[in-house]
Amino acid sequence: MTAQLIDGKVIAENVRKEVAEEIAKMVAAGKPRPGLATVLVGDRVDSATYVRSKQKACAELGIESYGHQLPADASQKEVEELVKKLSDDPKVNGILVQLPLPSHLDEEKVLQTIAIEKDVDGFHPINIGRLAQKGRDPLFVPCTPYGCIYLLEQAGVKIDGANAVVLGRSNIVGMPAALLLIGKNATVTVCHSHTRDIPGVVRQADILIAAIGKTEMVRGDWIKPGAAIIDVGINSKPDPTKSKGYRLVGDVNFEEAKEVAGWITPVPGGVGPMTIAMLMKNTLRAAQIQNP
Ligand code: GUN
DSSP, X not given: OOSEEOXXXXXXXXXXXXXXXXXXXXXXXXXXXXXXXXXXXXXXXXXXXXHHHHXXXXXXXXXXXXXXXXXXXXXXXXXXXXXXXXXXXXXXXXXXXXXXOOTTSXXXXXXXXXXXXXXXXXXXXXXXXXXXXXXXXXXXXXXXXXXXXXXXXXXXXXXXXXXXXXXXXXTTTHHHHXXXXXXXXXXXXXXXXXXXXXXXXXXTOSEEEEOSOOTTOBOGGGSOTTOEEEEOOOEEEEOTTSTTSEEEEOSBOHHHHTTTOSEEOOSSSSSHHHHHHHHHHHHHHHHHXXXX
């Protein structure tokens, strides 16, 4: 193995420790404990698991969490009214609407209803708009892309002037990751389903953020020697040696890539733990903005 492993578990744990210490200080100074409201619409098992992990992290760090669940057939009005109520509630500093929403709901309209100073996911159109503009800063940066950049910075990877390639253009990861990299002076190419010669584009990358959701798509011979590889993918791969019959792998073939890259994140234990750590950091920031 030539690559240095970027250990997301250790880095996320350090972020969580810093957040917990800051919250303990706030509370000791008589300030209200930060509060995060979660909104889960419907009964997707994966979404319910994510929301539970977020609530567990809140409990561990000293953040109050307020869980709200609506049925899968909830109306646009019901969801918006709940989000408006939470936006007006002074105990709630951050609001997280778990995505995806059921397909009959207008996601953009729901996200627009979140008070901007409580938008700890950074998906409000104003926050995304600010992220896309030069010289403007969003109040909050979306948690997974924020985690990716944080990992690169902690590992000491130079972003300024680097050729960065982002695989995937989702609203949650790919697009905001590309905008963040541009803001840090990288030269960025975003690859998607219509891109010609993805391997050829990836071979130019000093930094690769893979968020395309395709099992081990990126092969070792696509990687520029010494590149930094951030693998956001979480895919299950059949594995009869495991009791569950599968194991989790990323969008990058780790065994091949680690022999060529300069830095690489494992799956699991890379980007995964960072998403919740950055959500906790954003929630602390929201509380600091609202209760200065
Ligand atoms: N679904 C997948 N990732 C995320 C995330 O970071 N935030 C929300 N709200 N929903 C998601």
